[in-house]
Structure formats: C-alpha cells, structure tokens
Amino acid sequence: MDSVKDFWMLNNGVRIPCVGFGTWQTPDGETAVQAVKAALEAGYVHIDTAAAYDNEASVGQGIREADVKREELFVTSKLWNAHRGYDKTMAAFERTMKDLGLEYLDLYLIHWPAVANQFGNWQELNRSTWRAFEELYKDGRIRAIGLSNFMPHHMEPLMAEAEIQPMVDQIEFHPGQMQKETVEYCRQHDILVEAWSPLGTGRMLTNPTLKSIAGKYEKSVAQLCIRWCLQNEVLPLPKSVTPSRIRENAEVFDFKISRDDMEQINKMGYIGGSGLVPDEIDF
Ligand SMILES: NC(=O)C1=CN([C@@H]2O[C@H](COP(=O)(O)OP(=O)(O)OC[C@H]3O[C@@H](n4cnc5c(N)ncnc54)[C@H](OP(=O)(O)O)[C@@H]3O)[C@@H](O)[C@H]2O)C=CC1
Numbered sequence: 001m002d003s004v005k006d007f008w009m010l011n012n013g014v015r016i017p018c019v020g021f022g023t024w025q026t027p028d029g030e031t032a033v034q035a036v037k038a039a040l041e042a043g044y045v046h047i048d049t050a051a052a053y054d055n056e057a058s059v060g061q062g063i064r065e066a067d068v069k070r071e072e073l074f075v076t077s078k079l080w081n082a083h084r085g086y087d088k089t090m091a092a093f094e095r096t097m098k099d100l101g102l103e104y105l106d107l108y109l110i111h112w113p114a115v116a117n118q119f120g121n122w123q124e125l126n127r128s129t130w131r132a133f134e135e136l137y138k139d140g141r142i143r144a145i146g147l148s149n150f151m152p153h154h155m156e157p158l159m160a161e162a163e164i165q166p167m168v169d170q171i172e173f174h175p176g177q178m179q180k181e182t183v184e185y186c187r188q189h190d191i192l193v194e195a196w197s198p199l200g201t202g203r204m205l206t207n208p209t210l211k212s213i214a215g216k217y218e219k220s221v222a223q224l225c226i227r228w229c230l231q232n233e234v235l236p237l238p239k240s241v242t243p244s245r246i247r248e249n250a251e252v253f254d255f256k257i258s259r260d261d262m263e264q265i266n267k268m269g270y271i272g273g274s275g276l277v278p279d280e281i282d283f
C-alpha cells in the first residue's frame with residue numbers, strides 16, 4: 001500500500017479505499033465543508049458520515065466543492081437506531097441522499113444493533129432493515145451494505161436469514177480495544193472490519209508506551225495508531241478538522257511497524273475508549 005487511495009476488496013468485489021476520513025463531531029456548516037475539502041485535497045477519497053452526525057448536507061457540499069470525480073470517491077453513511085424497520089429505513093435513506101446531494105451511496109451501515117427494550121424486537125427490526133438495505137443494493141442505489149457496532153451475537157440472527165451477507169462491520173478499534181472475537185468472526189465470514197475512533201477520539205495520543213514506540217519511527221502517535229490498524233488489516237477512519245493533522249494522518253505509508261512493536265501494542269490492556277457498549281445503547 002502506498003497511499004490512502006489504495007484499496008481493499010469487499011466480499012462483493014467493490015474496492016474500498018484503505019483509509020477513510022471521519023466526520024463525527026465535525027460541526028455542521030463551514031467547518032464540515034472545509035474539513036471535507038481539506039481531506040479530499042490531501043488525497044483522501046473515502047468519507048465516513050452518518051445521519052446522526054447532523055452534518056450530511058455540509059459533508060455533501062464539501063464533496064461537491066472539491067475537485068474530485070464522484071466515481072473516484074467512496075462515501076459511507078449510517079442508518080440511525082430510531083429509523084430502523086423497512087419503511088423507516090427507505091425514508092431515512094432518501095433523506096440522507098438528499099442531504100448529501102448524491103445519486104448513489106458507496107456503503108450504508110446499520111449504525112447500532114440497538115437491542116434496548118424501547119426499540120421492540122431488535123432481531124426482527126434489524127432483519128426488516130436489512131431487507132430494505134438488500135433492496136436498495138439490488139436497485140443499484142448502494143454499492144455495498146454493512147453493519148456497525150454489531151458483535152457476533154447480533155450478526156448471527158441477521159445473517160441466518162439474509163439473502164446478501166454484510167460486507168463491512170465498523171467497530172471501535174484502537175490500542176487496548178481490539179474486539180478480537182468480533183474481528184475473528186468477521187474474518188471467518190469475509191466481512192471487512194473498519195476502525196472507528198482509531199485515535200480513541202484523541203485519548204490514545206498521550207499514552208507513554210505509544211509515544212515511545214512512535215518516536216522510534218519519527219512518527220506521531222496518531223500516525224502510529226493509523227498504521228497499526230492497517231497492519232492489523234482493519235480499515236482506519238481518523239477524524240480531524242485541522243488541515244495539518246488531516247495531512248499528517250494520511251502520511252502513514254513511509255514506515256512499517258516491526259513485528260515486535262505490533263505485538264507490544266496488540267498486548268496493551270485498556271487505555272481508554274468511548275465506553276460505549278453495543279448491548280447498552282438505548283438512544
Ligand atoms: N460507527 C460508530 O458508531 C462510530 C463511528 N465513528 C467514526 O469514526 C471516526 C473517527 O472517530 P473519532 O472518535 O471521531 O475520532 P479519532 O479517533 O479519529 O480522533 C479524533 C480526535 O483526535 C484529534 N486528532 C486527529 N488527528 C490528530 C493528530 N494527527 N494529532 C493530534 N490530534 C489529532 C482530533 O482533533 P481535531 O479534529 O480538533 O483536529 C479529534 O479530537 C468518526 O469521525 C466517525 O466517522 C466514530 C464513533 C462511533
């Protein structure tokens with residue numbers, strides 16, 4: 001791999017650029033427009049957003065204002081918890097497309113398995129949502145469909161009845177938070193794993209062990225974390241609104257983390273994270 005434009009292949013043959021640009025907590029309006037433009041100028045061709053981030057219109061504006069052809073871009077969005085179910089999914093998808101101002105989406109994910117009682121029968125809800133996803137996929141509105149924050153016990157009931165198997169699972173993944181069981185399950189089922197919060201929303205950046213390892217390569221901790229995801233074959237989605245950091249986070253192809261250092265990071269215990277537990281999400 002030489003750049004953020006290099007791709008991995010999803011299980012349906014669609015190419016996915018190996019580093020995506022995150023947009024959660026990127027304020028709607030000019031900040032989001034400029035952040036997306038800065039990312040596209042820095043070479044990113046993969047943008048990760050969601051209806052829940054309340055910035056899809058600005059993300060779409062940034063895409064349109066940048067000098068990149070649509071077919072060179074890979075855009076992901078996610079369906080929010082309250083919008084699951086066949087009819088609501090169809091309506092939420094159209095809203096997202098209108099907000100983004102796009103004709104088709106590259107990847108659409110169910111944001112959370114969201115099992116709390118207030119949602120009703122979560123297994124049936126996810127299955128009917130998936131039927132809508134499958135239809136949109138077959139109609140060519142979405143090039144790939146997948147899941148987010150699904151663990152094996154959430155995936156199994158959905159996959160048992162699915163006509164089309166998920167292509168992606170996007171999960172929290174950073175040093176000290178590797179979700180090995182979910183990653184292994186995805187490998188066995190040819191599902192690509194994406195890393196959300198690859199920098200632990202910034203929490204990784206002051207860790208002394210990571211600082212010392214990054215120093216050996218004359219790289220920042222952010223670059224180390226992003227490279228570490230790639231070497232674990234998990235697709236990182238770093239977020240920044242700061243142009244210099246956006247560029248820095250794409251410069252991860254001129255070094256390789258040694259086997260020993262990979263092992264040392266892989267063995268790290270919990271050093272902080274979102275604290276979000278899929279089975280406890282009730283919003
Ligand atoms: N599916 C899901 O449920 C979830 C998906 N996501 C996705 O994953 C993406 C990334 O996760 P997120 O939690 O946003 O954050 P990251 O782990 O990417 O960390 C982003 C934070 O680190 C800072 N930062 C970024 N690069 C650098 C750098 N080189 N040096 C110093 N600081 C840096 C940013 O600051 P600044 O912006 O000020 O530069 C920001 O505060 C999200 O944006 C979203 O797209 C995230 C959470 C949940």
Ligand SMILES: O=C1CO[C@H](CO)[C@@H](O)[C@@H]1O
Pocket residue numbers: 024050052111
């Ligand atoms: O993508 C996300 C960003 O953070 C939110 C929490 O506030 C999550 O709900 C969501 O998964």
